[in-house]
Amino acid sequence: MxxxxxxxxxxxxxxxxxxxSVPALMAQDxxxxxxxxxxxxxxxxxxxxxxxxxxxxxxxxxxxNHFGYVKAVLQALNVPLESQSLVFSKTSLQLRxxxxxxxxxxxxxxxxxxxxxxxGDVMEVSAVDPKLGTVFYTMxxxxxxxxxxxxxxxxxxxxxxxxxxxEGVPGHLVRSLLTDAGGQPLLAAGSKNVNHSTPxxxxxxxxxxxxxxxxxxxxxxxxxxxxxxxxxxxNSAGQNVTDLSDRFSVSQYLTPHSDxxxxxVLEHQVLVHNRIARASFAVREALHYETMLNxxxxxPAGTRLESTTRRIQSAGDRLVESLLFSGEAxxxxxxxxxxxxxxxxxxxxxxxxxxRSLYDLDLKSRMFQYPCSYLVYSEAFNALPTDMKTYxxxxxxxxxxxKDTSGKYAHLTEADRTAILEILRxxxxxxxxxxxx
Numbered sequence: 001m002x003x004x005x006x007x008x009x010x011x012x013x014x015x016x017x018x019x020x021s022v023p024a025l026m027a028q029d030x031x032x033x034x035x036x037x038x039x040x041x042x043x044x045x046x047x048x049x050x051x052x053x054x055x056x057x058x059x060x061x062x063x064x065n066h067f068g069y070v071k072a073v074l075q076a077l078n079v080p081l082e083s084q085s086l087v088f089s090k091t092s093l094q095l096r097x098x099x100x101x102x103x104x105x106x107x108x109x110x111x112x113x114x115x116x117x118x119x120g121d122v123m124e125v126s127a128v129d130p131k132l133g134t135v136f137y138t139m140x141x142x143x144x145x146x147x148x149x150x151x152x153x154x155x156x157x158x159x160x161x162x163x164x165x166x167e168g169v170p171g172h173l174v175r176s177l178l179t180d181a182g183g184q185p186l187l188a189a190g191s192k193n194v195n196h197s198t199p200x201x202x203x204x205x206x207x208x209x210x211x212x213x214x215x216x217x218x219x220x221x222x223x224x225x226x227x228x229x230x231x232x233x234x235n236s237a238g239q240n241v242t243d244l245s246d247r248f249s250v251s252q253y254l255t256p257h258s259d260x261x262x263x264x265v266l267e268h269q270v271l272v273h274n275r276i277a278r279a280s281f282a283v284r285e286a287l288h289y290e291t292m293l294n295x296x297x298x299x300p301a302g303t304r305l306e307s308t309t310r311r312i313q314s315a316g317d318r319l320v321e322s323l324l325f326s327g328e329a330x331x332x333x334x335x336x337x338x339x340x341x342x343x344x345x346x347x348x349x350x351x352x353x354x355x356r357s358l359y360d361l362d363l364k365s366r367m368f369q370y371p372c373s374y375l376v377y378s379e380a381f382n383a384l385p386t387d388m389k390t391y392x393x394x395x396x397x398x399x400x401x402x403k404d405t406s407g408k409y410a411h412l413t414e415a416d417r418t419a420i421l422e423i424l425r426x427x428x429x430x431x432x433x434x435x436x437x
Contacts, residue, residue, distance in 0.1 A: 035284045035288040036281055036284065038132055039154040041132060043129050043131075043152065045111070045112075045130070045135055046111045046128075047125060047127040047137055047150050048127075050150070061076065063144075067254065068120075068139075068141030069148055070107075070123055070141075073139070074114060077109065077111070077112055079109045079112065080109065081254050082262065083107050083259075083265075083266075084107055085106045085107075085207065085258050085259070085262055086103040086105055086244075086258035087103055087104050088100040088102075088183050088208065088223075089177060089184075089206030089207075090179075091177075091185060092115065093157070094120050094121065094122070095183075098117060099182055099183035100181060100247065100248065101248045101249075102119075102248065103208060103248065105117075105253055105254070110375060112127045113127075113172060120141055121141060122141055123138065123139045125150065128273055128378070130379055131383070132170065132277075133277030133278075133281065134166075134170045135152060136153040136154070136157040137151060137152055137153060138150075138153055139151070172270040174193070174194045174195070174266060175193060176203050176207070176219060177190070177191035177205045178205050178206070178229060179205065179222075180224055180225065186224055186226070192205075196264070196267060196329065197328060201216070202219065203267070204220035204263060205219035207220050208241075208258040209241065209258055210242055210244060210256075210257045211242070211261065211335065211338050212240050212335065213239065213240060213260065213333065215333060216333055217235065218239070220235075220241075221239075222235045222238045242338050244256060244257075257337075257338050259338055259339040260335055261335065261341050261361070262337065264367060265341075265367075268367065269373075269375060272319075272322045275318055276319060278315050278319070279315040279388050280380075280385060280388065282311050282388075283311070283384075283388040286307070286311040286312060287387070290303075290304070290308045312387055312391050313391060315388070316392050316395060320392055320395045320399070321408055323372055323373045323375070323376065324371060324373075324396075324399065325371040325411070326409060326411070327408070328366055328411065331362075331363065331364065335363045342363070346359035349374070352423050352425075352426035352427060356369075356370065356419060356422075357423065357427075358370055358374045358377075358420075358424075370420050371412065371416060371420070372424070376424070393435070397432075397435060399412070400420055401417070
């Protein structure tokens with residue numbers, strides 16, 4: 001009864017704030033309202049910067065009759081062709097253009113994802129935005145009479161790309177599901193959100209996969225009948241595929257590959273990008289709520305609420321878990337790609353004095369030699385609000401120094417922790433002072 005009375009007093013106090021309403025308090029994850037104001041906020045990311053350069057005439061995008069503006073955009077954004085990943089399930093904006101004979105191609109780097117469909121009306125783009133999580137764009141694939149424009153999309157993209165699958169923020173999404181010969185997902189057979197913790201055998205349903213994985217099974221290159229799905233699926237023909245030319249016309253794409261290593265990196269960074277966005281949103285929402293509640297209760301400005309601390313810790317812990325590959329699926333045999341993506345992935349990576357880098361791939365028992373995500377160098381991570389960065393750096397410090405030995409980090413050996421700590425000290429200039437001691 002006292003709790004109900006207290007809540008009633010708080011509601012009454014909040015209603016006294018001009019322009020404030022109770023629904024604003026109750027819908028803390030509504031990113032369309034303050035403090036996120038997703039659709040109303042001007043994006044600041046690699047695409048908005050490229051558009052500014054296009055408008056000023058500093059960059060000119062050449063048009064190609066088949067690929068539209070894709071090749072030019074990839075070049076302008078330093079997105080490697082070797083990152084090409086091919087998905088043939090009808091699970092995107094231009095689903096009418098997608099099937100196993102005409103898969104959609106995805107190209108990516110640590111800042112942006114570009115989607116290309118054969119004969120597509122538009123190029124699809126999702127950009128990592130430090131303030132807004134993910135910002136979606138399309139660009140008309142027809143040759144423009146003027147300056148090509150990236151058109152921001154805040155409507156149907158969010159139907160799939162802002163749910164529990166994306167940490168409840170506008171985010172990226174990689175799924176694995178059985179698909180028929182027309183590209184239609186067999187949803188009755190289930191689908192899985194894929195990241196670095198997903199067992200290899202459950203990955204890549206609806207995707208083409210080129211590369212070697214030994215005896216490890218996966219769901220790539222598999223096309224099912226619409227008849228009843230058998231209890232045991234035989235995908236032996238989809239394993240260790242290095243040539244896709246017998247499945248569709250590879251000459252219609254920028255490369256003939258859908259590299260297994262690129263797919264694994266894609267899945268990892270999609271998770272971390274979403275966790276970074278969730279961490280950013282969580283602390284900004286918590287501080288916004290705290291300010292309003294302190295005002296309503298006439299607390300001194302800046303009074304820290306216990307709920308604020310809990311929200312920062314919760315989102316920060318999940319981010320650190322993804323950064324340190326908590327729960328990573330085991331690799332039992334060496335994985336090798338076909339496009340050369342593994343060789344160029346670490347190009348220009350920061351190294352310590354002994355040549356070690358967080359970009360160093362392992363691919364024999366785990367993805368990386370030093371299991372801490374390279375996305376700690378990303379613009380989005382660097383732009384995290386101060387309260388969140390303070391918490392994340394402290395959490396990382398506690399784990400790497402052996403203070404936090406909880407089960408989520410049991411996969412890290414003492415050698416792993418030491419190596420990651422030393423690499424970060426040598427390559428991150430903005431570490432807290434106590435990291436240098």
